[in-house]
Amino acid sequence: QKEVEQDPGPLSVPEGAIVSLNCTYSNSAFQYFMWYRQYSRKGPELLMYTYSSGNKEDGRFTAQVDKSSKYISLFIRDSQPSDSATYLCAMSYNTNAGKSTFGDGTTLTVKP
Amino acid sequence: ETGVTQTPRHLVMGMTNKKSLKCEQHLGHNAMYWYKQSAKKPLELMFVYSLEERVENNSVPSRFSPECPNSSHLFLHLHTLQPEDSALYLCASSQDRRGSDTQYFGPGTRLTVL
Numbered sequence: 001q002k003e004v005e006q007d008p009g010p011l012s013v014p015e016g017a018i019v020s021l022n023c024t025y026s027n028s029a030f031q032y033f034m035w036y037r038q039y040s041r042k043g044p045e046l047l048m049y050t051y052s053s054g055n056k057e058d059g060r061f062t063a064q065v066d067k068s069s070k071y072i073s074l075f076i077r078d079s080q081p082s083d084s085a086t087y088l089c090a091m092s093y094n095t096n097a098g099k100s101t102f103g104d105g106t107t108l109t110v111k112p
Numbered sequence: 113e114t115g116v117t118q119t120p121r122h123l124v125m126g127m128t129n130k131k132s133l134k135c136e137q138h139l140g141h142n143a144m145y146w147y148k149q150s151a152k153k154p155l156e157l158m159f160v161y162s163l164e165e166r167v168e169n170n171s172v173p174s175r176f177s178p179e180c181p182n183s184s185h186l187f188l189h190l191h192t193l194q195p196e197d198s199a200l201y202l203c204a205s206s207q208d209r210r211g212s213d214t215q216y217f218g219p220g221t222r223l224t225v226l
Contacts, residue, residue, distance in 0.1 A: 004154075032211050043116075043202050043217035044155075051212070088155070092211040099145070099168070100215060102155040 006103030019076040023089035030091040038086045079110045115139040116218035124224045135186040135203030144186040149200040193225045
């Protein structure tokens with residue numbers, strides 16, 4: 001079983017829709033939770049970063065962490081064609097390992 | 113473009129060639145990483161360097177040889193690769209190796225092995 005499972009997609013939505021991207025994980029030691037956005041032919045870029053449980057909002061993006069359920073989500077409101085990309089969830093321990101465990105990614109297409 | 117640059121962006125090589133990938137970070141970070149990204153697979157961590165010292169090698173075949181001459185530069189030397197090594201190779205850096213330190217990625221080198 002993978003440590004991090006991400007909804008496989010692909011996901012296609014019309015412009016303006018609310019998008020929900022989700023990951024589950026098995027290791028309760030994860031403390032830091034990230035969402036990366038990766039456009040085609042580019043490297044991942046950090047989109048959202050949260051520590052422990054709770055919600056974090058940044059513009060049209062909201063990251064939600066539920067440690068009791070080992071479940072994280074990224075919500076995109078008023079989705080735009082420019083949001084079309086692959087979204088990667090990642091999580092890390094509170095140690096000096098300095099590495100994150102990534103999900104497989106969900107490819108999102110927002111159609112005009 | 114991020115504070116992490118990679119060259120070349122694209123590379124095609126034969127199985128008998130020797131080539132090197134270069135990564136440079138302009139963020140003043142102390143840790144650098146090499147990842148392999150293949151289609152429909154999660155990012156695979158290959159190597160971790162902290163203050164120029166290799167601190168992790170995730171069972172990577174010896175045909176991949178990393179080098180970190182200073183905290184701003186990271187190389188991946190390639191020789192006698194196999195077609196299954198074709199992938200996007202990503203470099204990343206972080207302030208240190210704490211779990212709270214987020215990683216910043218370069219654009220990657222798209223490698224094709226013929």
